[in-house]
Amino acid sequence: MSIERYYIINPHMMFMFGLRDRNAKVCTLVRELHRVFIVDRSPLEILDDSLRCIGFNLKGAMDTSKIIMGNNTMCPVMLNHIHNICVFPDRSHNHEETIWFNPNQILRTYSLRRKTQIEFRNRLILMNDSKLFSFNNKWKAAEQLSRITTENANKQVFFISKPPKKAGKRKRKGKIRSESTCD
Template identity: 30%
Template sequence: MELTLISKYIIIPETKSIRAEFNDKGECRSLVLEGNYTFTVDMKPIEIIDESLKYYGFDLNGAISGTKAIIGPCKAAPVRIPGEIDMYWFPHTWPGQDDCVWFALHHVADIMPDGQNLSSVYVSGGHCFKLNTSEKDLSFKYDRTEKLESRISKRTVNTFSFIMERTTDNYSVEKGKRNYIITRKKD
């Protein structure tokens, strides 16, 4: 069965995975799983990640640098595709390798061992990927991506709390440009 071939692709929330596929000439392309559809894109997986980041106003080097600043030094760093879709993606191996498979964190349902240094990754919709990587290594990458998501979420969620001593005075609280302004009301 011949899959549809498209020249460019930008990740959307329904995109579950991106993996390499090689044509008859040995050139690397991508096999994209989006919803229940699979199609071929005439770009390497890393190029799709980079183009998607650029589409939303960022780039791969910046995303990797930001990840390392938040969770510390790491190989095969996960990335956040920010903006309206705000998605987190992680590679199963070093992203520069042509056979690297990228997964959308929110679509990964389970990671199971499948023999020595083999694992199966189940994504939403029941799709399964068998990879030459241990379950422990893939689970670590998944957990690291969740850690990135959690830390960014904590930094971007607006929280408002303050402690005031109990007095008989009346105070008003107003939102300023950067902080809240607390003033005592005069009688």
């Protein structure tokens, strides 16, 4: 298995999770459609790196997700609305064993012995300790965040602002309102 020093999440990423190397450093196992490899960065560092390359950061993306989806510790994270890359955790991002999933790579889920069996688009099967209802709610939330973020990004936003007042000048008779159509 190859070891990469750096990784930017792309649409082929199916899931990733943290693991410790022989020196107890947190690294990440990444599964893409046709390859598996280890990245010498933690999952949260990979998420932050993926956001920073387009001018954002993980804290801002998580804050935005909480505003859109509600204050939840397991909110999905929109990484790139242009390429429709969103990920969601199977548990709180604070846990070392958290698995981050790409909802676009999941084909279907099944309940098996109070766990969730996840079938990916390339027919790979993964068992997850989450109950089916809980996992599917997180999957649905990620799809919603992706849809809402993409729709908001594609809306035209117009800003009409009031010109600054100049000292000693007469007031204009008409009023100009400040408006924003950003939802």
